[in-house]
Amino acid sequence: MKKPVTKVVFPVAGLGTRFLPATKAIPKEMLPIADRPLIQYAVQEARQAGITDFIFVTGAMNRPLLKSHFSENPSLNTFLRERGKTTELNLVAETVIEPDRLHFCSQDKPLGLGHAVWCAREFVAGEPFAVILPDDLISAEPGCLKQMMDVHSRLGGNVVAVENVAPDLTNRYGILDIASEDGPLVVARGLVEKPAPDKAPSTLSIIGRYILDDKVFEHLDKGVAGAGGEIQLTDAISATIGAGVPFHGLRFAGTRYDCGSMYGFVEANVTFGLQSSAHAEEIRAYLKNYLKRPV
Numbered sequence: 001m002k003k004p005v006t007k008v009v010f011p012v013a014g015l016g017t018r019f020l021p022a023t024k025a026i027p028k029e030m031l032p033i034a035d036r037p038l039i040q041y042a043v044q045e046a047r048q049a050g051i052t053d054f055i056f057v058t059g060a061m062n063r064p065l066l067k068s069h070f071s072e073n074p075s076l077n078t079f080l081r082e083r084g085k086t087t088e089l090n091l092v093a094e095t096v097i098e099p100d101r102l103h104f105c106s107q108d109k110p111l112g113l114g115h116a117v118w119c120a121r122e123f124v125a126g127e128p129f130a131v132i133l134p135d136d137l138i139s140a141e142p143g144c145l146k147q148m149m150d151v152h153s154r155l156g157g158n159v160v161a162v163e164n165v166a167p168d169l170t171n172r173y174g175i176l177d178i179a180s181e182d183g184p185l186v187v188a189r190g191l192v193e194k195p196a197p198d199k200a201p202s203t204l205s206i207i208g209r210y211i212l213d214d215k216v217f218e219h220l221d222k223g224v225a226g227a228g229g230e231i232q233l234t235d236a237i238s239a240t241i242g243a244g245v246p247f248h249g250l251r252f253a254g255t256r257y258d259c260g261s262m263y264g265f266v267e268a269n270v271t272f273g274l275q276s277s278a279h280a281e282e283i284r285a286y287l288k289n290y291l292k293r294p295v
Contacts, residue, residue, distance in 0.1 A: 011116035027062035057230025112230025140254025157246030173205035
């Protein structure tokens, strides 16, 4: 019987250098998309999928801010309650993760995504677990991870979210070597990390959602560096394929916003701002007027 997936790892130890100077004092995952920080969307997606335990792999700077955001704030609650701000009080309550379900571990050196996941091993070893990269904000209903959970409950093994990228961009992603396809579901015989366009086995790329068998730690424990001199999570997944663990890619139903780039960050803010019932009309009117201005 397949074990349920109840734990998620958020690798958020990066310095966000592409967003400097904004990220000099504020971690990238705490930058706002519309009315909430980027990381909160990821937590909400995980909760919708049935996740109960949340593991943050952090650096020195961001742990206190993350802990504060996802913990109770009694003085703020009292302030809002005394002033009858029920809507705001409910919004704040949605951010809270129970203390015994909120976990932190450190990644002291930027040795790659595989190393970040390895740092969380004491919390997830012995059972399947999810990984969410908050930079990849996905608008979907049901959420992307919930769609993946449905696949995992039937097929087990490793399940990753995938989408096609332009052929000249394969060197930015982990690319699947496709064995067969059945609608949105892909069976992969392997994958290649950041291949040159002329070496890529396909254009189907992994984006920031994974459900992983704990056998990935058998490879990650070795600390073997891969592409770019980093410990690659894709190499660990490839090793489990050879050990007989099924590997599926899911073309999820939804829209991905690459909030690790300035374009994707702005695109997400506009999109989610327009979904706000309180401010959508104002934003829409502003955009219409702005676009009428001469370039």
